[in-house]
Amino acid sequence: MTGSTRRRTLSAKAGALSVCAALLASCASDERPFLLPPDAVRTTTTLATPTTLETTTTTEDPGTPLALISPTGVIVPILNIGEGGYLVQTPCQAEATLVFGTPIYQTTVVLDPGHGGAIETGAVGPNGLAEKDLNLTLAKATARRLLDVGISTVLTRTSDYRIPLATRAQIADTLDASALISIHHNAPILSDSEIPGTEVFYQTNRPESGRLGGLIQQEVVDALAQFSDVDWVSARDAGVVGVLKPDGTPSYGMIRRPQTTAVLAEFGYLANPSEAELFATDEYIEVASEALATAIERFLESDQSGVEVNAQNRTFTPSGGTGGVIGCIDPPLE
Numbered sequence: 001m002t003g004s005t006r007r008r009t010l011s012a013k014a015g016a017l018s019v020c021a022a023l024l025a026s027c028a029s030d031e032r033p034f035l036l037p038p039d040a041v042r043t044t045t046t047l048a049t050p051t052t053l054e055t056t057t058t059t060e061d062p063g064t065p066l067a068l069i070s071p072t073g074v075i076v077p078i079l080n081i082g083e084g085g086y087l088v089q090t091p092c093q094a095e096a097t098l099v100f101g102t103p104i105y106q107t108t109v110v111l112d113p114g115h116g117g118a119i120e121t122g123a124v125g126p127n128g129l130a131e132k133d134l135n136l137t138l139a140k141a142t143a144r145r146l147l148d149v150g151i152s153t154v155l156t157r158t159s160d161y162r163i164p165l166a167t168r169a170q171i172a173d174t175l176d177a178s179a180l181i182s183i184h185h186n187a188p189i190l191s192d193s194e195i196p197g198t199e200v201f202y203q204t205n206r207p208e209s210g211r212l213g214g215l216i217q218q219e220v221v222d223a224l225a226q227f228s229d230v231d232w233v234s235a236r237d238a239g240v241v242g243v244l245k246p247d248g249t250p251s252y253g254m255i256r257r258p259q260t261t262a263v264l265a266e267f268g269y270l271a272n273p274s275e276a277e278l279f280a281t282d283e284y285i286e287v288a289s290e291a292l293a294t295a296i297e298r299f300l301e302s303d304q305s306g307v308e309v310n311a312q313n314r315t316f317t318p319s320g321g322t323g324g325v326i327g328c329i330d331p332p333l334e
């Protein structure tokens with residue numbers, strides 16, 4: 001790094017820190033953006049005298065920002081920091097320069113609410129509930145729970161816009177996250193089942209992905225089973241499943257693309273009227289988000305495994321889809 005580059009980087013960093021400091025007040029509210037860097041400010045509590053409790057706040061240099069929350073709330077990886085501002089990768093894989101934004105220096109967890117935007121709705125329930133909205137609601141509720149227990153969490157998508165699979169994976173990889181969880185609700189309807197048809201797809205070449213999937217499968221199925229009035233449906237091989245094309249490569253982009261340890265969780269079947277009714281309730285969001293957050297905490301803080309991965313992989317050839325950049329229209333970034 002040359003002297004002038006270093007100066008530019010440092011001055012941009014100082015600007016970024018002041019933006020962060022200006023927004024810290026909102027950090028404590030429920031509507032905090034995803035995510036303010038938790039390491040930017042550390043609060044330490046010390047006993048000054050045996051009877052006086054004193055709280056001090058110290059600001060530390062958190063390092064180089066890796067991604068940015070744009071003023072409109074869109075998460076974008078930072079490609080470079082210059083005098084003109086932050087050069088960022090837009091959701092549609094273009095480049096843009098942003099002067100303002102909230103920097104993200106690190107994250108432990110990335111939650112990926114599947115689908116988004118006018119065209120890519122995902123499944124739609126018979127009650128009109130769109131998968132893209134359900135996935136986002138569940139992701140936000142889970143993020144709040146993780147933040148509340150001190151686990152830094154970033155969402156790949158923060159409102160209703162299109163974001164190709166490449167960008168979703170890039171956000172997790174840029175931030176060097178420990179876990180990426182893509183959140184989905186399934187279609188079409190399969191066979192009737194006594195238990196929820198939850199399934200988690202994992203990276204078959206990564207034992208840690210199987211372990212993460214096993215914990216999510218265990219926590220979510222256990223938690224959803226309490227809704228005993230629901231007429232569940234399921235695939236015969238539901239569980240923690242490797243899904244591969246006939247050539248042996250992973251079928252799903254959100255499993256194949258990330259360097260990060262990743263899983264894709266299908267919580268249930270939105271196409272099934274009985275499940276769609278449940279998924280539209282606040283109670284479902286509360287129960288499902290608690291189960292997912294608990295599984296992620298167990299993954300990060302223990303070496304427990306949950307349920308075992310299926311012995312047999314599933315073979316599936318995807319028929320394309322709308323996860324690419326063609327036809328992608330970026331949301332406003334500022």
Ligand SMILES: [Zn+2]
Binds near residue numbers: 114122
């Ligand atoms: Zn989906």
